[in-house]
Amino acid sequence: MMRDAQTFEPQEARLTRPAFWRALGATWTSDEExxxxxCQVRQETHDVKSFFFMSREGRTFSFEPGQFITLELEIDGETINRCYTISSAPTRPHTISITVKRVPDGKVSNWLHDNLRAGDTVRVLGPAGEFTCARHxxxxxxxxxxxxxxxPLMSMSRSHHELGEDRDIVFVHSARTPDDIIFARELDLIAANQQRFRTSFVCERMGQRTNWPGITGFLTLPLLRLIAPDFMEREIFTCGPAPYMKAVRDLLDEAGFDRTQYHEESFSFDSLSPAEQAAATEGEHAPAEAAEAAEAAEADGATKFSVSFTKMRRDIECGAHEHVLDAAKRAGVRLPASCTQGMCGTCKVKLVSGQVDMRHNGGIRQREIDQGMVLLCCSKPxxxxVVEK
Known part of the structure; x- marks a missing residue:
């Protein structure tokens, strides 16, 4: 595991340390800053880096373990928003970190790995999200x-550890090889410090290791029963690539697990195929999905409203129970969008006139809402x- 790191400490922080601590009570919000x-870039594995951020004003961060932030990046003259789960714990409030895996052809992950350095500034939205053990x-x-x-599960584990809560936690992590296990040493440390915290690593293959004592293969129901015989009694949190989470859901369903005790999170845009990524960023549905959306809207018989895009000179119809972005997609209007869940802010526009019911998940600042901005993916007319777009 690589341990190289770049660290940045502003000169004013070095010279005025007491003032920094006096600001402990000031909480950072994206509306105010x-x-x-x-402030630091840390190499975790050969293709994973953690990026640590701090407030120039000395504000501290308040969030629930498992929540995410959204980065607003300028890449090749294009503004791109990406959601990343916070990997640090709220128990260390002076910094906040994300941990990013370099994905082949991933525009944002590669840019972060190749360009973001200690001392650089980034626009950030959030924190937001409901995937957290703090609510369960x-x-x-x-x-x-x-x-x-x-x-997100590391943030939760770190939080319990640093609060001195020896909670009964079984942490099962799957990786390609032993060298790809992120936070391996820290997880071992937590397990050493807490009697009821247990880890188990499942690696697809050995890789360069010749003395790997752990499990090789994939997570299966029989294996899960060996690792955590009482898993049916546990609250389960799952995060990873979509195929992995589907496999987990399938094996839990096979076991008859109560889904009310199951929680999952995933929004990895860089891991999408080129076709899927184009659809996510350009707002395209597969033909079958578009047809289903159209049929649902027609069957609903709901009131229709007109939506005028001033710069594009396009007018469409949108049902009262339909998100504006979905109606635009169905009408063939190409709009920037990524998460489609009100998290990333990519589909943010100025609402010139009219009213919407917007149910967002942290992808827009209150100040922007006050200025008439809306997220089309989570707004119903x-x-x-009249939209300025």
Missing amino acids: ETLVC AAGKYLFLSAGSGIT LSDL
Whole structure:
């Protein structure tokens, strides 16, 4: 595991350390301070880096373990928004970190690995998200992760550890090889410090190791029963690539697990195929999905509102129970979008006139809402709309 790191400490922080500590009570919000400074870059594995950020004003970060932030990046003259789960714990409030795996052909992950350095500034939205053990108190947890999906579960594990809570947690992480296990040493340390925290690593293959004592292969129901015989009694949190999470859901369904005790999170745009990524960023549905959306809207018989895009000179119809972005996609209007869940802010536009019912997940600042901005992916029309786009 690589341990190289770049660290940045502003001169004013070195000279005025007491003032920094006096600001402990001031909490950072993206509304008040849009830009954070990268203070450290840490190499976790050969293709994974952690990026640490701090507030120039000395503000501290308040969030729930498992939540995410959205980075607003300028790449090749294009503004791109990406959501990344916070990997640090809220128990260390002076910095906040994300952990990013370099993905082949991944535009954002490669840019971050190649360009973001200590001392650089980045615009940030959030924190936001509901994937957190803080909202689901339980006596026993099972954390299941694969690849960089380890980050929200690491934030949760770090939080319990640093709060001195010896919670009954079984942490099962799947990786390609032993050298690809992110945070391996720290997880071993947590397990050494807490009697009821247990880890188990499942590696697809040995890689360069010749003395790997762990499990080789894939997570299966019989294997899960060996690792955590009482998993049916645990609150389960899962994060990783979509195929991994589907496999987890399938094996839990086979076991008859109560889905009310199951929680998952995934939004890795860089891991999408080129075709899927184009659809996510350009707002395209597969033909079957578009047809289903159209049929649902027609069957609903709901009130229709007009939506006018001023710069594009396009007018469309949108049902009262339909998100504006979905109606635009169906009409063939190409709009920038990524998460389609109100998280990333990519589809943010100025609403010139009209009213919408917007249910977002942290992808827009309150100040922007006050200025008339909306997210089309999570906004339903309440009247005819005029959009500056």
